[in-house]
Amino acid sequence: MMRVKKKIRQQLLLNNMKEKPFLTDEELAKLLHVSIQTIRLDRLELGIPELRERIKKMAENAQTKVKSIASGDVVGELIDVELGKSGISLMKITEEMVFEKTQVARGHHVFSQANSLALAVIDAPTAVTGVANIKYKIPVHIGEKLVAKAEIVKIRGNKYFIWVKTRNETQEVFRAKFIMVSLE
Amino acid sequence: MMRVKKKIRQQLLLNNMKEKPFLTDEELAKLLHVSIQTIRLDRLELGIPELRERIKKMAENAQTKVKSIASGDVVGELIDVELGKSGISLMKITEEMVFEKTQVARGHHVFSQANSLALAVIDAPTAVTGVANIKYKIPVHIGEKLVAKAEIVKIRGNKYFIWVKTRNETQEVFRAKFIMVSLE
DNA sequence: CTGGTTATAGTATCTAGTACTAAAAAAAGG
């Protein structure tokens, strides 16, 4: 029944890789009670690269990820902005944005897109959100592309009144009224 | 004038490390036109770890970072939750949350904390945000600790009316009224 | 021109592997 045992061991190996990818062949060998050579054969068969390569890849991915978060002054992709008037932003709902259970997007992501857009359309050096009135009309799911449209409806002193409406492919899913305040 | 040259070279080395930390001693040696040994002496003096250690650290940081994002079902730290009644959440404003220019927190982070908390206090399997009424009272800066308190004020059918008030060390910085809708 | 700093050279050693060969052990088939 070694044929079964091997498959099971390789499955265990794969699981281990996902959970803790920092183990050397030696440690893995001890963990699975086989020799180092067996581990290496298994890695070869399964196409799992060596520890250093694994770590390297993680570090590389990390770099790009950190960058994309750091440069995340704006949530969503600004498609078109007419400063002081209106703007359009696009955002795709990814795996990280949804609840595992329901695959429904966490509310604050939809909010973040709208809030970022509202901020982007203001023709002022620095501004903060003052008031927001928000309505989530229907839940948004993974994979959906959200298009948010912002329109400045009124400016009074240093206060900007902005409407943002967000649609998915077929209908309006969210709307918000912001009052943004420009500083200084 | 070798004394000056050395300092300059070490400064160059540091800059290189920041920009592209994936270079081996050998590549660095070629880049700075010195021998490998010189590079190693410099690294020793400057306390720069070897390539593999550098990569490892990046990968480790990445993992914890990814985890904290992935497990980010809840934004902020839940200190105390009385299901169906009230809850308290703590969040520290970090570098990534603020605008570079002003060091003021982006509005959606404060919102996210409140929204997550509102969701957490509901005694229902799944719920989404329906409506939110938000007021940012004063801008929040890097390093501040935000304490959000949520209170369920009314339940009508599948609708939960929740107040969230967020304070920093000294005053109230944000308040929100949520209507959350439990699904099914 | 001599002394001290800075740079280079070279060797032994380490880790976590690859690549390869050989042999032992286990399981399956007949």
Add this chain to the structure above:
DNA sequence: CCTTTTTTTAGTACTAGATACTATAACCAG
């Protein structure tokens, strides 16, 4: 039960990218 095949273990040579250490060369200044 014996043979064949599969699986596992053992062992050697070699690699990259280092550390640690010693020795020597180059330079520059007083």
